[in-house]
Amino acid sequence: xxxxxxxxxxxxxxxxxxxxxxxxxxxxxxxxxxxxxxxxxxxxxxxxxxxxxxxxxxxxxxxxxxxxxxxxxxxxxxxxxxxxxxxxxxxxxxxxxxxxxxxxxxxxxxxxxxxxxxxxxxxxxxxxxxxxxxxxxxxxxxxxxxxxxxxxxxxxxxxxxxxxxxxxxxxxxxxxxxxxxxxxxxxxxxxxxxxxxxxxxxxxxxxxxxxxxxxxxxxxxxxxxxxxxxxxxxxxxxxxxxxxxxxxxxxxxxxxxxxxxxxxxxxxxxxxxxxxxxxxxxxx
Numbered sequence: 063x064x065x066x067x068x069x070x071x072x073x074x075x076x077x078x079x080x081x082x083x084x085x086x087x088x089x090x091x092x093x094x095x096x097x098x099x100x101x102x103x104x105x106x107x108x109x110x111x112x113x114x115x116x117x118x119x120x121x122x123x124x125x126x127x128x129x130x131x132x133x134x135x136x137x138x139x140x141x142x143x144x145x146x147x148x149x150x151x152x153x154x155x156x157x158x159x160x161x162x163x164x165x166x167x168x169x170x171x172x173x174x175x176x177x178x179x180x181x182x183x184x185x186x187x188x189x190x191x192x193x194x195x196x197x198x199x200x201x202x203x204x205x206x207x208x209x210x211x212x213x214x215x216x217x218x219x220x221x222x223x224x225x226x227x228x229x230x231x232x233x234x235x236x237x238x239x240x241x242x243x244x245x246x247x248x249x250x251x252x253x254x255x256x257x258x259x260x261x262x263x264x265x266x267x268x269x270x271x272x273x274x275x276x277x278x279x280x281x282x283x284x285x286x287x288x289x290x291x292x293x294x295x296x297x298x299x300x301x302x303x304x305x306x307x308x309x310x311x312x313x314x315x316x317x318x319x320x321x322x323x324x325x326x327x328x329x330x331x332x333x334x335x336x337x338x339x340x341x342x343x344x345x346x
Contacts, residue, residue: 065090067123070098088130090118100126102133106142113144160245162205162236163198169239185232192217192229202237203246207253214259223263227256 065084073082075096082090087103100115115121115129133143158164166189174182196213197205210233217226234251241249 065123070118070123073098084123084127084130086130086134088115088126090126100129102130104133104137104143106137106144111142111144113147157201160201160203161198162200162202163194165202165240165243165245166194166198166236168243169236172239173235188225188229189232192225193233197233202240205246205250207250210251210254211259214254214256218260223260226260230254230256 065082069082070090073090073092075092075094077094079091079093081101082092084090089101089103091099091101093099098118100118100121102113102115104111104113113133115126118126121129136143136146170182170186170189177185193213196216197209200209210230213233214226214230217229230251234249237246237249237251240246
């Protein structure tokens, strides 16, 4: 006779375990301590198997019957329900371990010693704010280019085109690490060029001073903001060089020229990931 919710609720524990059958091998095991456990007894390849289906009342009668019916369907196709459930759990575990967020964290740990702490903090902050909310839970091997495009365009939509471009570059670095360590086989970010998804912007060349006028500029900046960035154009060995520096106002209202250790280079804009461009070393 099939079970009912009333019969289950009235089942009281005894000094020994006993069962209440529902049919088709499904039964409720009542334990001496009061626990009520769903079990399904079946045969697979001539061997007796016993599958746990949950605990009552967390798993009510209707849910237990649904799980039992699904198991019987798999068994009819020649699949062992217990092995299928184990395979699903392993797949879910692998998906978590190989998620983009997990791989990204491992990449950051691997990469952090090759950059300054300031740059590391900046990239990590941008990763947490812009990339992981979109791609984090997804298995790295299953992410496709349209998902990355959607992430990049969402960043651009708030007026942060440069950050969107850097997010695409950072995602590409994570995928390269993932390929090297066997988490995925391809880099979908490498299939996208910023110009394919981001709107073009018009470059504006701002005013500059020649290197001979730097001292005069530093002496007359009392009305400028507390921190002012400026560029200096100079000619070194016939090459047109552009270097960067900044001016700070003193804490007591006085003016001072905060010098930095500059390494003049024609690649002054190479450090595109820094919060502001600099051809020199970071401030101490």
